[in-house]
Amino acid sequence: MGSGAGNPVLRRIARGSAAAVIVLLSLGAAGRVDAQGSASFTSTASAVIAGSLRITNTGPLHFGDVLPSAAPGTVSVNLTTAATPTVTRTATPGASLSGTAFSAATFLVERTGTGNPHVYVTLPIAPVTLVRSGGGASMTVDTFRSNLNATCNGTSPGPCPSAPFTLWVGGRLNVGGNQAPGIYSGTFAVTAHQF
């Protein structure tokens, strides 16, 4: 480059006025501004929709006819843990059974889509209130139970059935002393979870 001083082009630049140098300097500054660039990156957003779960009530929990007494008592609808369980009805002293009509509630649990079809259910924990038709009295139902293996209930389920299946639910009716005669009814919620 030292010999470049003899190059006619360089000599022409060298002969240029101070204005030429200022132009070059300002171009240099513009080059640095250009260097303040931008960058983009395309990444992916994704989601998986699992099959939806449907639970349909196909039969009521029915404690049947109950005869009260001066003392409080209970009536229970019991289940065995089988796909089609044996359903029985028992009473404690204070309440006695009448008639033969009673039933466990039944629910059809179905799911759509692909993936793990295992399902567990959550039964009511708090007592559910049954209100007498026409008012004036109430009873409670608690100790809900189902035909699923005990380890398949709650938040840390063990072996659970694959949907579709029928869920059977029983419970315990608390009958007061001298419970007013009438028809009592209420609602309770069962939640099915897939995992």
Place this chain on the structure above:
Amino acid sequence: MVIRRRSIQIAFLGAYLVAGLVRSAFGQQPAPITISTDRDLSFGSIAPGPAGGSVTIDPAGGRTAAGVVVLGSGFGAASYTVRVNVNGGNPHYTITLPTSVTLQGPGAATMTVDTFVSDPSGTGNAKPPARVDQLNVGATLRVGPNQPSGSYSAPFLVTVNLGN
């Protein structure tokens, strides 16, 4: 001779500046700012309901849901490495996120992702000496009533601009 030597110096200065301009114009220098993805944005597995709902991933990677039940653990915020290759000062950069993106699913099924949120938000600073910053991005997924089951995805663009 004195005059001539100064002229040569000026000529060298000019040649140096021109060479610098040519180098940046032809991209031979490292890009002044780069961004690369470390992790994609994933909403994970979702059980839809009859009423629809939404799932939000915050930039820290937490997941919250409304109206739908979320399943499993396969979810996370998008994460990027922003690298600034210029010297001098605190290299601030501005962040441009999408407004909304449509995820394509099975058949003609779609879902919308919107409310993109980043950490840092709006402007980042790839502080010296490393001049490297981590940028995390979350968003909200809109799940329709009885959303068809399957895998949904779409690309989305995050842009960083040097300077603010």
